[in-house]
Amino acid sequence: MKTHCFFIQFVLAISLFATGCSNDDSPDPQSGCDRNRSWGEQTKEESEAVATAARTFANSPSKSTCENFRGAYVDYLEALEKVNTCILKENEAEFLKAIENGKAELQKLNCNQDFQS
Numbered sequence: 001m002k003t004h005c006f007f008i009q010f011v012l013a014i015s016l017f018a019t020g021c022s023n024d025d026s027p028d029p030q031s032g033c034d035r036n037r038s039w040g041e042q043t044k045e046e047s048e049a050v051a052t053a054a055r056t057f058a059n060s061p062s063k064s065t066c067e068n069f070r071g072a073y074v075d076y077l078e079a080l081e082k083v084n085t086c087i088l089k090e091n092e093a094e095f096l097k098a099i100e101n102g103k104a105e106l107q108k109l110n111c112n113q114d115f116q117s
Contacts, residue, residue, distance in 0.1 A: 039083040046072070046079040066111035073109075077102050 040047075053072035057065040080099050087095045 039080075039086040042083050042086070043076065043079040046076040050076040061115040063111050063115065066109065066115070070106065070109055070111060073102070073106055077106070 050069070050072040053065070053069040057069040077099055080095075080102075084092070084096065084099075
């Protein structure tokens with residue numbers, strides 16, 4: 001259960017970090033970023049999906065809800081990687097480290113465990 005709580009906390013922290021950014025975060029029109037939307041807005045759909053999957057998994061842990069959470073989490077990390085050029089240079093190292101930490105934690109998620117206990 002500790003693993004479930006950690007994942008939910010991590011996902012919610014990343015979600016808050018992502019949605020808390022303003023439109024001014026797009027550093028360069030040549031970077032491929034959508035200048036009319038922050039990177040948080042560009043990943044909002046994936047962020048909401050992973051938060052929903054995390055809540056479902058926490059409320060009803062099972063192999064199925066775990067796999068749904070894993071899939072949503074992978075999609076979110078991939079979406080974050082796609083917008084990494086939108087991050088201000090002074091925040092880039094922290095942003096990339098958060099993605100790497102997310103990948104490392106995802107590797108620890110065991111959806112084949114017994115969720116009955």
